[in-house]
Amino acid sequence: MRPAGVLLAFCALAGCFSDDPPELTGTGPTASGDEATATASTAAATGTDASSTTEEAPTSSTSGTTAACPMGQMQSWYVDGDGDSFGAEPAIVGCEAPPGTVDVGGDCDDADPEVNPDASELCNELVDDDCDGLRDEYSLANLECGPCKLSEFGAAAFWTCLLPSTFADAETWCQSRGAAVHLADPINGAELGHVRDAILGLLGDVPAELHFWLGLQRAPALWDSCELHADAVDWVSATGGPIDYLVWRLGEPDNQMCDPLCAAEGVADAACPRENCVEAADPATGEYNDRFCDEVSVGHVCKAPLTPDG
Numbered sequence: 001m002r003p004a005g006v007l008l009a010f011c012a013l014a015g016c017f018s019d020d021p022p023e024l025t026g027t028g029p030t031a032s033g034d035e036a037t038a039t040a041s042t043a044a045a046t047g048t049d050a051s052s053t054t055e056e057a058p059t060s061s062t063s064g065t066t067a068a069c070p071m072g073q074m075q076s077w078y079v080d081g082d083g084d085s086f087g088a089e090p091a092i093v094g095c096e097a098p099p100g101t102v103d104v105g106g107d108c109d110d111a112d113p114e115v116n117p118d119a120s121e122l123c124n125e126l127v128d129d130d131c132d133g134l135r136d137e138y139s140l141a142n143l144e145c146g147p148c149k150l151s152e153f154g155a156a157a158f159w160t161c162l163l164p165s166t167f168a169d170a171e172t173w174c175q176s177r178g179a180a181v182h183l184a185d186p187i188n189g190a191e192l193g194h195v196r197d198a199i200l201g202l203l204g205d206v207p208a209e210l211h212f213w214l215g216l217q218r219a220p221a222l223w224d225s226c227e228l229h230a231d232a233v234d235w236v237s238a239t240g241g242p243i244d245y246l247v248w249r250l251g252e253p254d255n256q257m258c259d260p261l262c263a264a265e266g267v268a269d270a271a272c273p274r275e276n277c278v279e280a281a282d283p284a285t286g287e288y289n290d291r292f293c294d295e296v297s298v299g300h301v302c303k304a305p306l307t308p309d310g
Helices: 004-014 031-046 167-175 189-203
Strands: 075-079 088-094 148-153 156-161 212-218 235-237 277-280 288-291 299-305
Touching: 148 189, 156 189, 167 212, 167 299, 189 212, 189 277, 189 299, 212 288
Parallel strands: 212 299
Antiparallel strands: 075 088, 148 156, 156 299, 212 235, 212 277, 277 288
16 A cells, blocks of 8 residues: 555656535535524624624615614604794605794785785785785674674684675675685574674664675576476575575575576576565665575675684
């Protein structure tokens, strides 16, 4: 047998060893397992926890561009340009307040510090001081405005105005105070009593007839008819919606001077008059009278629902 030292020397000269590592055929640890074992060994030697060497990737916001809030939750911030502590839309969403922002929105004029949801409504040329969508309406600082007595009753704001106009012109005037403002259609006797009292308070005396437009009109399908139509189902609000409350003065409705031979082209057709609109008439009760829509009444009453914060 050739000595081992001679064999090793021969292999060194002849190139017996290959550059490729031998293929593993056993069940020993994998490379990753070896690394884990090495890491654990190092940790044991140094007295550290091997798990602490793995770092978690930072999370991001839903936009994928902003790091998640280290504390709390994302919230909305609003630019407050006039320094009144209320900001304007659109909101900026983030963890911390950007410079010049506040966490309360709702400002409808961020250039005027006197206009914000905490302000009192004033009589000032249709400025929406309190940002509720209504203009020149009732507040403790605003009991009258121009030709109108202002009030609140139940869940609604009222404008009772000594302003001669036709039915259509009265509705247009109401709309100038806000999209939700229309000629009033009282929902019950208590609300009609409030309207009657407001009219008498505005007039200062008790006339024989009130003649104030309210927001009720004959249903469009009946504009041509000369029938009386005394039931609520035959009448609609100024916006065309159904009504639940209708109280006529004695002898009304009478659809006076109705010509059955003509055909009305609208609720107010001067060429074919119909008493298709309603006014508060009786000074004692406020009860209704039907009237030609294109006639000029003494005044009108507008109404708007109040918001929950109103």
